[in-house]
Amino acid sequence: TRQDIAADFPQDADGETSLVRAREEAKLMKCLIVRCHESKAVFAHTIPVKGRDEDNYVASLITTDVAFMGHVKLIIKSDNERAVVALRRRVTWILRASEHMVGVQEESPAAYDSQSNGAIEVGVRILRGMYMTFKLCLESRIGKYVPATHPMSAWLLQHVCTVLNSRTRGPDGKTPWERIKGRPFRQLLLGFGECVLHKLPGKGPESQP
Numbered sequence: 249t250r251q252d253i254a255a256d257f258p259q260d261a262d263g264e265t266s267l268v269r270a271r272e273e274a275k276l277m278k279c280l281i282v283r284c285h286e287s288k289a290v291f292a293h294t295i296p297v298k299g300r301d302e303d304n305y306v307a308s309l310i311t312t313d314v315a316f317m318g319h320v321k322l323i324i325k326s327d328n329e330r331a332v333v334a335l336r337r338r339v340t341w342i343l344r345a346s347e348h349m350v351g352v353q354e355e356s357p358a359a360y361d362s363q364s365n366g367a368i369e370v371g372v373r374i375l376r377g378m379y380m381t382f383k384l385c386l387e388s389r390i391g392k393y394v395p396a397t398h399p400m401s402a403w404l405l406q407h408v409c410t411v412l413n414s415r416t417r418g419p420d421g422k423t424p425w426e427r428i429k430g431r432p433f434r435q436l437l438l439g440f441g442e443c444v445l446h447k448l449p450g451k452g453p454e455s456q457p
Contacts, residue, residue: 289424299331
């Protein structure tokens with residue numbers, strides 16, 4: 249988020265130089281984070297650009313997340329940055345054109361009031377901390393450094409969201425997955441990058457390694 253960037257890279261000449269150097273060294277990646285206020289589910293994707301793009305790729309990621317949650321009515325809220333507002337309007341337009349959506353509205357926070365977006369800020373910090381934990385674990389497992397711009401980082405980001413949505417329990421004792429699907433998450437989750445032994449089938453094309 250902009251608050252995290254401002255804290256790590258101050259808005260001065262030295263901060264701008266550090267930011268450019270971090271991007272050149274592949275230490276930063278551009279991410280899109282979506283959090284549902286009702287279910288507390290969080291979704292994250294690496295994106296090529298901030299805001300709208302010609303192919304509506306970024307907007308399609310958000311609409312896919314909304315479809316997964318199964319909402320038919322929702323309010324889309326974001327900060328007041330121009331690029332993000334343009335993306336929000338595009339997502340709203342796509343969702344309103346969908347047949348199963350009953351009502352879609354937009355909402356903007358009060359100017360210069362970051363506390364009004366407190367729910368998403370909490371989700372960002374939880375996701376950021378869990379991602380760094382998983383990334384360090386992965387690098388320890390494979391014995392190599394994984395740059396932020398490596399494709400594996402994009403897969404790891406979504407894996408972290410899966411873990412958070414399926415394992416994190418709220419005060420009601422339910423996970424975000426249970427609130428969305430109405431049933432517990434019963435699939436087996438493995439460590440990212442973990443070496444797994446499995447038995448090959450006795451017959452068929454998959455019997456040969």
